[in-house]
Amino acid sequence: MAILPDADRQAVxxxxxxxxxxxxxxxxxxxxxxDAINAADDWIDLNAASYNLALPLPVRTSFTAKQKxxxxxxxxxxxxxxx
Amino acid sequence: xxxGNTLYVWDATDxxxxxxxxxxxxxxxxxxxxxxSFIVYDFDAAADEFVDFRGIxxxxxxxxxxxxxxxxxxxxxxxxxxxxxxxxRAIEDDAEDIDAAHTYDFNAVTDAAPSLSGEYTAAVITxxxxxxxxxxxxxxxxxxxxxxxANNASDTMTGDAELLALELREx
Numbered sequence: 001m002a003i004l005p006d007a008d009r010q011a012v013x014x015x016x017x018x019x020x021x022x023x024x025x026x027x028x029x030x031x032x033x034x035d036a037i038n039a040a041d042d043w044i045d046l047n048a049a050s051y052n053l054a055l056p057l058p059v060r061t062s063f064t065a066k067q068k069x070x071x072x073x074x075x076x077x078x079x080x081x082x083x
Numbered sequence: 084x085x086x087g088n089t090l091y092v093w094d095a096t097d098x099x100x101x102x103x104x105x106x107x108x109x110x111x112x113x114x115x116x117x118x119x120s121f122i123v124y125d126f127d128a129a130a131d132e133f134v135d136f137r138g139i140x141x142x143x144x145x146x147x148x149x150x151x152x153x154x155x156x157x158x159x160x161x162x163x164x165x166x167x168x169x170x171x172r173a174i175e176d177d178a179e180d181i182d183a184a185h186t187y188d189f190n191a192v193t194d195a196a197p198s199l200s201g202e203y204t205a206a207v208i209t210x211x212x213x214x215x216x217x218x219x220x221x222x223x224x225x226x227x228x229x230x231x232x233a234n235n236a237s238d239t240m241t242g243d244a245e246l247l248a249l250e251l252r253e254x
Binding site (some may be wrong): 010013014017018020021022023024025026027028029030031032033 | 111112127128129130158159160161162163199200201238239240241242243
């Protein structure tokens with residue numbers, strides 16, 4: 001899996017800002033936020049194989065990449081109470 | 084009219100969205116019980132967006148130029164700068180065809196976000212009388228177009244900028 005194209009990272013950055021809640025009191029600039037989007041995508045790319053290996057064999061071998069990503073997304077949603 | 088006197092006041096609800104790339108009308112809930120409804124226009128942080136306000140220059144305008152105060156706050160940010168743009172389009176008597184394209188000549192101000200999301204501040208843009216305000220004269224209808232220059236590298240504030248109200252004074 002490759003990192004996201006720049007246009008996709010830009011879209012994530014824009015969508016993230018549009019979804020910020022009123023009164024969130026965000027102290028970082030747009031550039032700093034964009035750097036964080038890039039870093040998160042880089043981290044996913046770097047650790048994708050590690051995540052795959054951490055999954056039990058039945059899921060690892062039967063789920064598609066998209067299903068494995070969805071599984072991770074649901075765990076993160078529950079852990080951090082994000083939607 | 085004396086310098087500094089108010090010519091016009093617009094609430095966000097007076098804004099007219101242009102046909103494309105308009106800012107979005109939104110309601111920000113106040114903290115009281117029951118909560119107030121602060122109607123604002125949200126200006127995106129990634130793409131330039133616009134809202135128009137209309138008026139007629141009052142008869143007591145004495146030609147001193149215009150000072151526009153843009154009351155705004157941040158949806159979520161507490162730091163960084165927002166660049167506001169403003170420009171006039173005069174609709175002079177039997178002279179301006181609104182079916183024809185008009186090139187808005189924006190004046191700009193860079194303003195720092197209030198220290199808390201939920202606080203508002205006034206950014207100030209001035210126009211000299213004459214061409215700087217598209218020669219908008221006494222009795223002329225006009226459009227005052229407001230924009231956030233979001234794709235400018237110096238616009239650093241994360242998230243939406245909320246336009247609460249405008250005040251137009253004679254300079």
